[in-house]
Amino acid sequence: MSQAPAVLRGQVVDAETHQPIPNAQVGVADNRLGTSTNDDGRFVLAIPPAYQQARLEVALLGYRKHSQALPPLPGPELRIELRISPAALGEVQVTASVVGIVREAVARIPRNYPVRPTQLTGFYRESDNEPDGRPRYLVEGLLTVFKPGYQQRGDDGEIRIQQSRKVDLRPAGQLVRIDWAGGPFITQYGDFVHRRAQFIDLKHLRDYDYRLAPGSSYAGRPVFVVVFGPRAGNRRADFAGQMYIDQDTYAFLGAEWHYTAAGLGRSPNRADSRSLRVAYQPYAGRWHLKTVWWQTRARLPIGPPLNYFGEFLTTAIDTAQAARPDYVERAQYHDVFLRNAVAYDSAFWQGTTTLLPPESLRKALLDQQRQQRADSLFRPTTPSAAAGTAPGPAEPTQQPDNPLGRFFSRFRYGASVGAWPLAVARAELAVAYAPAGYRFGAQTTALITDQALTGWSRVEYQYELTRELTVTLATQYVFRQFSGRGWAAGLSYQHNLRPRHRPLYGRVGLAYTCQTVGRQLGTFTNPDDGLRVAGTNLGADRLSLRLQTQADALQPTLGLGLELSHKFELVADASYLLPLRTRTQLEIAEESGFFLTRSSATVDLPAADVSLRVNGQPGSTLPWRQQHWLLSVGLLYRLR
Incomplete structure (x- = not known):
């Protein structure tokens, strides 16, 4: 006791x-x-x-x-x-007590915010403005936001775009269009309570100075106004601003902050400035996200600086145990909201956005003048309306067709690595090359060791004829003891095996491939300015020799592809090589001079001016042999 x-x-x-x-x-x-x-x-x-x-x-x-x-x-x-x-009229420095307020507010998050999944319905708007304030585009949308419980800080939830309307005011045919991605996700990244932003993360409290500031109410409630910023000399703090903590419940009611110079430097998307403003509202005994406002100024590699503006306003809260949306219904971070495929429906739009009083909507969104301008673009006058009859649903604003954009939207590219099927036996090679009529000559030996696995990499470019049928062109490289270049061209087909979930594609393909595999023998001095090999002039001071095989084959492929996001796909393939022709060659290449002007030539073996001995015996067959099975795994990226 x-x-x-x-x-x-x-x-x-x-x-x-x-x-x-x-x-x-x-x-x-x-x-x-x-x-x-x-x-x-x-x-x-x-x-x-x-x-x-x-x-x-x-x-x-x-x-x-x-x-x-x-x-x-x-x-x-x-x-x-x-x-x-006496300092009541100014800022009061009570750092230890203020840190205690922040700690208490963080500790009470499970008590003040939902611990069960909730769904928010809300109105979203974004625009991308020129320095003089003229919008390049204007987008509005109705979002459903799935939020896990606030104790699950590592799970951001999901976003679904229900409806949208959009107008693109940029010049038609513009070759370079830099579009903002991930805009609707401000409902996740701006929710500083759910994500435990750095300035309320207990691990980072030592990086910040906290103080109480004048002011004692926020949204009609008594609050602690806590100003925060980096400690003197500290470069680990990414943010500065102020937050509002309810005096009765210690709930975070809102905050406004901006990125510090150090925070901008660490941000994955570089910007000149970035600021946010977030507020929460009470419902059913808990606090829920109410508004998010986000503004970024960025100086892009091409064109003038741009001001990006994004805003979300909650219009309905559902605390029932809502199921996460299916994969195909989820918005992806790299999707450009400007080009989402949701059709415009004015009747649906009007019926949904009237959940908010017009006054609140105007105050929370852009100014009235821009709203009227957008409405005039979205709802053109129809002949029936001019005649006094009830107008029908407005059609979406049609943008000029952009053939170049449609062409590039069908491109994908990717990279993969794998094992090239090469059987290698231990051997000693002796090579002598003396072209008739020239002073150049070279003699060298090389030791080949046993090898069970040869590395292989591939860079692939695809053009979609349809959503499932694709033309493929690839460059290929082998490495480790051997090196070599190659290419492949063909067709591939993929079919989604799970259309209502994260796509899993079955893949089949057929390609024609040509691949060289060789061993470098060394570099030699060339005394002949006019040396010609197989009709190619090789006048460089230094020449290299290389023994190689060149194989042409048909390559049928079976594989699987798993979509990681709407942009990225993880692929795994197994191919079988059906040899058509194999040649043994000696390659002679220029090694000095400007690399863009260097030439090379090949001599097919056996040849009169080439002596090849394998393990001391004359021959023309190299001690490696191509097998049939080829395995690879890689990533594909879709441009749009």
Whole structure:
């Protein structure tokens, strides 16, 4: 019993009026233990034996901080009087107490925010503006946002675009169009409470300075206004701004912040400036995301700087146990919202956006003038409306056809690695080359070691004739003990085996491939300016020799492809090589001079001016042989 915590009871009152003070912060041992006073100014705190010799601190914005040694415990109720601080009209530096407020607010997140999945329905708008404020495009959409419980900080949830309307005001036929991606995902990245943004992450609190600022209400509720920014000399803090913490529940009601210079440097998407503003609203006993506002100024490699603006406003909250949307219904981060495939339906749009009063909608979104301009673009006058009859649904604004854009939208490219089917036996090679009529000559030996696996890499380019049928062109390289270049061209077909889930594609293909595999023999001095080999002039000072085989084959392929996102696909293929022709060659290549002008020539073996000995015996067959099975795994990327 002697090791049990002792209970400290107390009441905090105003020293002049003797009225109780609610929401005062009570801390022991630099706020390792803490609580706050109730409406009567009272508090109860259990003090373990280890802290019973520590100091007690009481702080509240507008009052001087009170500090004293703990009285003997247990004991009678402690009465503490706080006096008005002369600094009440300015910022009050009570860093330790402010950190305690932030810690308490983080600790109460499971109590103040949903722990079960919820769905938000909301209105989204984004625009991309020139420096003079003229929009390059304007997009509005209705989103469904699936949010896991706020205790699951590593799971952002899913986004589904229900409806949208859009207008592209950029010049038709513009060759380079830089479109913002991931715009609707501000509902995830702006939710600083769910993601535990760095400025409320307990691991990073030491990187920031926190202080209380003037102001005591937010959205009609009493709050602590906490200003935060990097500590002096600290470059690990990415943000600076202020947040609003409810005095009664310690819920984060909102925040506004911007990226520091260090934060912009670490951001994956470089920008000149980036700022956010986020607010939460109460519903069914919990706090839910209400608004997100995001603005970025970026200086792009091409063209003038652009100002990106994005905004989300919640219009409905569903706390039922909603199921996540299917994969095919989810928006992907790299999708450009400007070109989503959702059809425009004015009747549906009007019926949905009227969930909010027009006044609230105008205040929360862009200015009225731009709204009217967008409406005039989206809802052109129809002959029936001019005649006095009820107008039908408006059609979406049609943009000029862009053949170049449609052409590039069908491209995919990717890379893969695998094992090239090459059987290698240990052997010693001796090669002598002396072309008739020239002074150039070379003699060399090379040791070939046993090898069971030869590495192989491939860069592939695809053009989609249809969604399933693709023309393929690839360049191929082998490496390790041997090296070589090759190419392949053919057709491939893939079919989605799971149309209502994350796509898993069955892949079949047929290609014609030509691949060289060889061994470098060394570099030699060339005394002949006019040396010609197989009709090719090789006048460089230094020439290299290489023994190689060149194989032409048909390559049928079977494989699987798993879509990681709408942009990326993981592929695994097994191919079988059907040899058509194989040649053994000696390659002579220029090694000096400007690399773009260097030439090479090949001599098919056997040849009169080439002597080849394998393990001391004359011959024309090299000690490696191509097998049939070829395995690879890689990634494909879709441009649009």
